[in-house]
Amino acid sequence: MSSRVCKNCGGKDIDVDQARGDAVCMGCGSVLEDNIIVSEVMFVENSGGGSSAVGQFVSSDASGKVPSMGTGFHTSLGKESRAQTLQNGKRQINHLGHQLQLNQHCLDTAFNFFKMAVSKHLTRGRKMLHVVAACLYLVCRTEGTPHMLLDLSDLLQVNVYVLGRTFLLLARELCINAPAIGKGVTAPREKWCHLTI
Known part of the structure; x- marks a missing residue:
């Protein structure tokens, strides 16, 4: 609904569709x-679960040329x-890492895992x-810190179990050998390690 008035019939029931960029009586x-040119960016979800921008790219320069929506637009957007x-x-990573009192080396390593x-x-x-928590836990396991996945789960x-699945996926796909929790750690053995992905 809009406050506009139709020039043809005088009706006030105007449908403005920002996605299509039109106004219809x-x-x-x-x-x-x-x-209609809009200032906000809108996204729609496609059938594969991805999203794409709706609309047409309009150049800000005064030449009046409108570049095509070819591969260059999508590459720069990506x-x-x-x-x-x-x-x-x-x-x-920095926020959660500081809550766990991890040192800067651990935070940098977790960020490398994230990249x-x-x-x-x-x-x-x-x-x-979930991915950030899994990266931090990968560091905790590889560096031998006394943190458990349960600590991140609580935070x-x-x-x-959700974090455990993400952790196992990252460890497998990134080929990172995360050692088991050492004998010096008094925490009980974590139950999620038998999960299958």
Whole structure:
């Protein structure tokens, strides 16, 4: 619904569809506007679970040329998205790592694991916090810190089995040998290690 009035029939029932970029009178069916330029970015989900931007790229320069939506647009959008993912991942790794009182070496190693996971597309379809927690736990296991997956589960309020599946997937796909918990650790053996993915 809009506050516009149809020029043809005087109707006030105007349907403005931002995705299509048009305004249509619901009374007489007249297209009042098309190719409406909007300032916000909208995304739609496709059948494969991915998302894509809706609309048409409009150049900000004064030449008036509208570049095509070819491979260059999607490539730059992908690079920008990847950089944003890495930035968010690093921020969350630092936040969670400080709560676990991990040193900077451990945080840097966890971020390297996260970058590897992003490059192998292991973050797709998974919550970022789960992947971040799995990367931190990989570091805890490889560096021999006294942390358990249950500690991360408690911090994030996420089921330990969900984090365990993500951890096992990352360890397998990134070919990282995560040693078992040592005998010096007084924590009970973690139950999730028998999970299958």
